[in-house]
Amino acid sequence: MTMLAEARNLSIDFGPLRAVSDVSIAIAAGETVGLVGESGSGKTTLGKALIGLYPPATGEVALAGRSLDRAARRDRLWRGRTAQLMFQDPLSSLSPRLTLRSLLAEPGRIHGLETKAYWARVKHLLAAMAIPESLLGKYPHQVSGGQVRRVAIARALALEPRFVVADEPTAGLDVSVQGDLLNLLAELQSRLGLTYLVVSHNLNVVRKITGRVAVMYLGEIVEEGPTRALFARPAHPYTAALLSANPQVDPGRRREKIVLEGEIPSPLKPPSGCRFHTRCPKAEARCRAEHPEATDLGEGRRVRCHFPLA
Numbered sequence: 001m002t003m004l005a006e007a008r009n010l011s012i013d014f015g016p017l018r019a020v021s022d023v024s025i026a027i028a029a030g031e032t033v034g035l036v037g038e039s040g041s042g043k044t045t046l047g048k049a050l051i052g053l054y055p056p057a058t059g060e061v062a063l064a065g066r067s068l069d070r071a072a073r074r075d076r077l078w079r080g081r082t083a084q085l086m087f088q089d090p091l092s093s094l095s096p097r098l099t100l101r102s103l104l105a106e107p108g109r110i111h112g113l114e115t116k117a118y119w120a121r122v123k124h125l126l127a128a129m130a131i132p133e134s135l136l137g138k139y140p141h142q143v144s145g146g147q148v149r150r151v152a153i154a155r156a157l158a159l160e161p162r163f164v165v166a167d168e169p170t171a172g173l174d175v176s177v178q179g180d181l182l183n184l185l186a187e188l189q190s191r192l193g194l195t196y197l198v199v200s201h202n203l204n205v206v207r208k209i210t211g212r213v214a215v216m217y218l219g220e221i222v223e224e225g226p227t228r229a230l231f232a233r234p235a236h237p238y239t240a241a242l243l244s245a246n247p248q249v250d251p252g253r254r255r256e257k258i259v260l261e262g263e264i265p266s267p268l269k270p271p272s273g274c275r276f277h278t279r280c281p282k283a284e285a286r287c288r289a290e291h292p293e294a295t296d297l298g299e300g301r302r303v304r305c306h307f308p309l310a
């Protein structure tokens with residue numbers, strides 16, 4: 001299987017803060033993988049690192065078979081055609097001084113793409129997202145937040161990148177538009193063979209569109225596996241707690257409600273042993289002393305826990 005994006009023993013530091021700690025993950029071409037966890041778990045940082053936006057403190061990242069060393073990270077043209085980030089906050093990523101038409105034209109111009117074919121793609125994307133062409137003469141602040149968001153998505157996808165990191169793709173959108181957007185992402189995936197990493201705290205969205213999911217806590221991947229199996233039988237107590245706090249993910253299933261005690265510890269000073277032990281309802285003495293290794297549970301599942309549930 002060809003791996004499109006891969007991190008091996010990756011750590012990302014921001015000064016004294018280790019935001020991502022010794023993470024290994026491999027995403028195959030054509031897959032849709034979810035990355036879930038609370039705010040501050042490191043999921044957005046990992047997503048951005050996988051497309052070369054942060055240099056590793058340790059370990060390495062490869063994209064489309066090319067190691068993302070310094071030269072590859074600086075090769076913006078290649079990176080732009082290979083991977084794109086769908087921003088959580090599109091307004092901050094779009095110049096307020098350009099019209100929507102200019103904003104949409106920019107990636108094609110920068111990458112030297114043939115104008116006619118490029119605009120045909122942009123127009124298809126806009127039509128699919130119900131953005132009338134009459135809006136293209138306006139500036140970002142003159143249209144609604146949902147419309148800006150959809151223009152930003154069209155801009156990211158117009159280059160037809162192979163790998164897309166979608167950071168909270170449906171946040172702030174009406175439920176009806178959310179459904180349209182998820183359908184559009186699925187359509188583009190089957191038409192273009194796209195590969196997605198969907199970074200989201202919305203487990204409902206993740207359950208709907210991903211085939212595999214990784215769960216992050218305090219900079220580590222604590223569990224990963226096929227979405228259906230992992231949501232049906234979580235192996236890590238943290239995953240079980242996340243799912244029990246979101247009964248709408250699977251309304252037919254009765255789950256024991258797990259309330260997490262205590263605050264999320266500071267990532268500047270993560271707990272010794274298992275990082276989750278200060279909040280884990282199953283914690284034992286060993287958990288405080290010994291950092292659990294990732295254990296293979298078979299069927300593509302891995303968990304970082306001394307006493308897995310599944």
Ligand code: SF4
Nearest residue numbers: 274277280287305306
């Ligand atoms: Fe809980 Fe211990 Fe497993 Fe950590 S290793 S998740 S503290 S049971």
